[in-house]
Amino acid sequence: MAGGIAWLSLLVAAAWVAMVSAPGGPDSTARYVVVGVAAAIAVVVAVIWLSRPEPGPRIRTAFIAGSNVACLAAGVAAVDGRVGLVATVPLAFVGMYAATFSTRPAFGGQMIAATVVVFLVTVIGVADGGEDIAELSPFVVQAAFAALAVPVILHHGLTIAGRDRTATQTGEPMQDTLTEVLTRHGLYSAAQTSLSALNRKSRLVVVRVHLDQFQDITVGDGRERGEQVLKRVAHRLAQGVRGGDFVARTGDAEFSALAGVTDEGVEIFANRFRELVFDVEDPVPVSASVGVAFAVTPIASTDVQTTIDDLLHRAEVAMQAAHDAGGDRVEIDWSADPTAAEGPGTV
Structure with missing residues (x-):
């Protein structure tokens, strides 16, 4: 599990770095720096999980919080709101982790955080990117499904399967x-x-x-x-x-x-x-x-x-x-x- 999360984090970091040169990506030094910070957070997460195969609760909490911050940073750094919303898709993996390995309050907190991230990226995309909400709506649905629906479906499935039942x-x-x-x-x-x-x-x-x-x-x-x-x-x-x-x-x-x-x-x-x-x-x-x-x-x-x-x-x-x-x-x-x-x- 630790290795999988680490490599996934590295892939996300690589995708965000690639976004720098993609159409609709950052258009200023400040935005480049923001994407760089997001990618750096993902790399740090990967290093921690590779070096600590049995992460404690502090590492788990830092992983969830850091991933949310990084997704928000990458999302708002894009000039094109559509590109920014695509950058929030890794929230799906964070939510799935919280659904599988965290407590219910932690999972609920992650769902709130993911909603805030998707909302802020959407608002900034409409305000700064020149698109209207109709143009962004397919990408908003995609981001919301990844960040919210997929983890909720997993969480519900685990509950139905009896994850919380007795031995x-x-x-x-x-x-x-x-x-x-x-x-x-x-x-x-x-x-x-x-x-x-x-x-x-x-x-x-x-x-x-x-x-x-x-x-x-x-x-x-x-x-x-x-x-x-x-x-x-x-x-x-x-x-x-x-x-x-x-x-x-x-x-x-x-x-x-x-x-x-x-x-x-x-x-x-x-x-x-x-x-x-x-x-x-x-x-x-x-x-x-x-x-x-x-x-x-x-x-x-x-x-x-x-x-x-x-x-x-x-x-x-x-x-x-x-x-x-x-x-x-x-x-x-x-x-x-x-x-x-x-x-x-x-x-």
Whole structure:
């Protein structure tokens, strides 16, 4: 996925550069610069996605925001409004990404942003390009269909297909074949089955663990060595939890755990996982960036998957903060505790 987005971004950048010499393209130095900025943003996006095969939420947000800004810049730089509207077509790919990999609020925000971009490019095309709306209307329809209709159709299709249903409804695998711990869908199912026991604790906590050196290991020593690291870490995590706690593999180099804990148990549980990852006697020791989020119990049986998804997302944000701060640390999102200071805390 990361490679596909990167190459697509490079193709878009090349198309915008080609627009510079196309009939109806920029006609002034300022407009040339605007198109250059748009193309540069697309290139930066490509480099980031090629160098970070597991982008965190900040990278994803930057990708969406940067792509919107670049589409707007390329669209308004054209002299011919028709050319400008064609330059907004890459919004379709941004919207499809948001529909597939982002939350519903993020998808809704992207649809609003795409509407604004298409509207502004249309207005500027009519005002500066000399065309009237009748001349531009076929291109407006094309831009709107690409930016809005295609992502909405995809989003609707994913919903109908049951993307947000429970694991038992989707038929997704419950166990990761490499590490033999649960998958994300297995985590949903296990939590649903054990909900009464989890609700007997005061907090439902999710821990996300990213192996800091995994990418370096796979690049330097090969994928097979990386898989050996994953198996060892997964075994230690699974053996190190209490009965009734669950461990899942939720990313290429990432594990998550779910448990019911007491008010005081959040930090203890988080640090336990950080300690379980690192073993100085391993052939290739690795450290962990750990993100933690929790919710107050009880959790209704109808809200299990929604709650876990929210906790996984919040824990991912905290995990990325731990990774950005240098790794080998724990960041806790205390937002669910009204008595705690706002924002993630470091342990």
